[in-house]
Amino acid sequence: MKKRIPSKSSNYASLIEENAYYVDKTAYIETLESISDKYIFFLRPRRFGKSLHLSMLEHYYGIQHKDKFDELFGQYFIGKPGNTTPLKSSYYILNFSFSGIKTQEPENIEKEFNSEVSSQIFKFLNTYSIGTEEDSRVFEGDLSSPDLMRKFFTLFKKNVPSGKVYILIDEYDHFTNELFAFNRVHFKDVVSRNGWVRKFYEVIKQYMGEGIVDRFFATGVTPVTLDSMTSGFNVAQNITLDYRFHAMAGFTEAELKGMIENTVHEKGKFDINAIVSDMRSWYNGSKFSKDANERLYNPQMVISFLAKFSDRFIYPDEMADINVTSDYKKIANILAPLSHDDSDNIISEVLNTDRITERLTIQYNFELPYTKTEAVSLLFYNGLLTIESAIVSMYNYVIPNYVMKQMYWEFFRYKFTMEKELRYDNTKIDRSIMQMFIEGKIEMLVEYVHTILKNLSNRDLQKFSEKNIKMIFMTLLMGNNAYFVKSENENNEGYADLLLIPTKLNPGKENFLLELKYLKKSSKVDLEVAKNKAVEQVSKYKTELASEGIVCRTFAIVFVGKSEYVVAEVF
Incomplete structure (x- = not known):
C-alpha cells in the first residue's frame, strides 16, 4: 500500500497516524545510546529535519507513549525484535522550542523566553499529572527562566523521586543567532557569565549532576551561542561533525528513492532514476563531515518538489521552496x-x-x-x-546544489542593484531568455547587459573587468529556472566563461556557450583583436564539449566600456 508524501509537520505521531511516509532514522537511537555522551548538541541548517527527529525521540522515550509503542515504531528499525533498547518509554520528556521567539524588540526577548519555559513546564505537569493546582500556580509569577527551572526540578524531585528527565530543545540558538546578526552587544549580554541564557543552562547542568536530568538533546544551526556559554555548560558534546551522525537529518539518495517508490511512483508514468538525477542537481550536495561517504538531500526541498510533481507528474515552475x-x-x-x-x-x-x-x-x-x-x-x-x-x-x-547557487546570485543581484542604484526589468529579462530558447539568439540578453553598463557611473567602471561582465550576465540568468548556468566550466582547453544547459522546465533543447571580453576603451584594431581572440578561445571549448556530446550555440561577446559591444556567433 502506498503512503502519503509527508507534510511539513514535525510531529512524529501525526506522520505515522496519517499513513505518511517516514524516512526511517530510528537506528540512530541505538547509535546515540552506544556513545558515552548523554548530553548532546546537534547542529544542522534550518528545515533539515531536526524538529521531526526530536519528536521521534520524544515518542520513543516518553513514558506517556508506552501504550502506543508498537503502533508508532513497529514498522521501523527500532521497533523490530532485538533492536529496541532498554531505555524505551522510560523518561519524562521536557520539551522546549525557541524558534518562535521574536527579536525585533530586544528588551522583550527574555520575557518571551521565560514564557516558553513556563508554558512547557505547565504542559509537562499536566501531561504527567504532577503536583497540585497550588503547585502549578508557583510558575505563574514573574520568574526568570533559571528560577522557573529550579522550582520545576524541586517539584519534580518531590513528586517523582526516582524519575528521570530527558530534555529536548529545538532551535536552541534561533533568537541568539538573530541577535548575533543585528545586535552584537545584546547578544554578549544574554550569553555572558551573568547572562540569563547562560544561567538557564547552568541550572540544567546542576540537575544533571544530581541525576534528575539523565539525557539532553538540543538542536540548532550554529555553534556561536554554544561556544559563548561553554564554561557554564561544559557537560554537553557537540556531535555535528561526527561522521556517525552525518545522515541523522537529511536524506541519502537511497532514502530519497525509497520515498519516491513508496509514495508517488506509478509504473510507466516516469523513470525514478531520471527524476532522481534531476533532483540531485537541485537539492543534493550537503556534506557535514569530512569523513562522510555520501551527500545529503535537503528534506524540505525534496518534499515540496514531490508534493507538486505528484499531481500530474510534471515539474513545477518553481523548483525551489520559497521558504x-x-x-x-x-x-x-x-x-x-x-x-x-x-x-x-x-x-x-x-x-x-x-x-x-x-x-x-x-x-x-x-x-x-x-x-x-x-x-x-x-x-x-x-x-x-x-x-x-x-x-x-x-x-x-x-556550493551544495543549484538552489543554494541561485540564493547566492539572488543576494549578489540585491547587493549590486542597491549599491549601484539600479532597477532590473524582469519582463525584459524574461523576454531575453525566451528569445534564447525559442529562437536560439542572444541579442536581447546582450543588449540588456549593455543597458546595465550604460547606467553605471564612470567610477564604477574604473576597476571593471571580464569577471564583472560575467557576474552581470549571471544575475540575469540565475533568476529563472530555464538554464543550469555553469561559470568557469573546465575542460582540456581551459575554462569557458559561461555554459548554459536547459533544465527540464525549458522547452528549448539548445545549450549555449559564451566567451566574454571587456575593454575599457579601444580602437577598431583593438576591438577586432579582442573579438578574434574570444572566437579562437571559445572555438576550442566548443570542440572539446562536442567531443563529450555537449553541442552548443556558441558566441564570442566583446564590450567596450559602456559605449559599444560586438557579438560573433561561432559555427
Whole structure:
C-alpha cells in the first residue's frame, strides 16, 4: 500500500497516524545510546529535519507513549525484535522550542523566553499529572527562566523521586543567532557569565549532576551561542561533525528513492532514476563531515518538489521552496561584520568558482576578531556552503546544489542593484531568455547587459573587468529556472566563461556557450583583436564539449566600456 508524501509537520505521531511516509532514522537511537555522551548538541541548517527527529525521540522515550509503542515504531528499525533498547518509554520528556521567539524588540526577548519555559513546564505537569493546582500556580509569577527551572526540578524531585528527565530543545540558538546578526552587544549580554541564557543552562547542568536530568538533546544551526556559554555548560558534546551522525537529518539518495517508490511512483508514468538525477542537481550536495561517504538531500526541498510533481507528474515552475530561497539575506547578515574588501572577496570567489578554501571555526571567541574564517564557517553551518574535502585543517567548501547557487546570485543581484542604484526589468529579462530558447539568439540578453553598463557611473567602471561582465550576465540568468548556468566550466582547453544547459522546465533543447571580453576603451584594431581572440578561445571549448556530446550555440561577446559591444556567433 502506498503512503502519503509527508507534510511539513514535525510531529512524529501525526506522520505515522496519517499513513505518511517516514524516512526511517530510528537506528540512530541505538547509535546515540552506544556513545558515552548523554548530553548532546546537534547542529544542522534550518528545515533539515531536526524538529521531526526530536519528536521521534520524544515518542520513543516518553513514558506517556508506552501504550502506543508498537503502533508508532513497529514498522521501523527500532521497533523490530532485538533492536529496541532498554531505555524505551522510560523518561519524562521536557520539551522546549525557541524558534518562535521574536527579536525585533530586544528588551522583550527574555520575557518571551521565560514564557516558553513556563508554558512547557505547565504542559509537562499536566501531561504527567504532577503536583497540585497550588503547585502549578508557583510558575505563574514573574520568574526568570533559571528560577522557573529550579522550582520545576524541586517539584519534580518531590513528586517523582526516582524519575528521570530527558530534555529536548529545538532551535536552541534561533533568537541568539538573530541577535548575533543585528545586535552584537545584546547578544554578549544574554550569553555572558551573568547572562540569563547562560544561567538557564547552568541550572540544567546542576540537575544533571544530581541525576534528575539523565539525557539532553538540543538542536540548532550554529555553534556561536554554544561556544559563548561553554564554561557554564561544559557537560554537553557537540556531535555535528561526527561522521556517525552525518545522515541523522537529511536524506541519502537511497532514502530519497525509497520515498519516491513508496509514495508517488506509478509504473510507466516516469523513470525514478531520471527524476532522481534531476533532483540531485537541485537539492543534493550537503556534506557535514569530512569523513562522510555520501551527500545529503535537503528534506524540505525534496518534499515540496514531490508534493507538486505528484499531481500530474510534471515539474513545477518553481523548483525551489520559497521558504528556503528567501533566506538569501542571511548571507548579508553573516558577511556584515567583515570589512567591505573581505566580504566582496568571499562573494567574488564563491560566485566565480563555486568554491572557497578556508579553515573551519569550531569554537567562536568574541574576544578575538571576526574574520573571513568565521564568516565562511557560518556559511557552512547555515548550509550555504558544504564540505567537498579537507586536508589537515584546511577545508575545501563548495556550493551544495543549484538552489543554494541561485540564493547566492539572488543576494549578489540585491547587493549590486542597491549599491549601484539600479532597477532590473524582469519582463525584459524574461523576454531575453525566451528569445534564447525559442529562437536560439542572444541579442536581447546582450543588449540588456549593455543597458546595465550604460547606467553605471564612470567610477564604477574604473576597476571593471571580464569577471564583472560575467557576474552581470549571471544575475540575469540565475533568476529563472530555464538554464543550469555553469561559470568557469573546465575542460582540456581551459575554462569557458559561461555554459548554459536547459533544465527540464525549458522547452528549448539548445545549450549555449559564451566567451566574454571587456575593454575599457579601444580602437577598431583593438576591438577586432579582442573579438578574434574570444572566437579562437571559445572555438576550442566548443570542440572539446562536442567531443563529450555537449553541442552548443556558441558566441564570442566583446564590450567596450559602456559605449559599444560586438557579438560573433561561432559555427
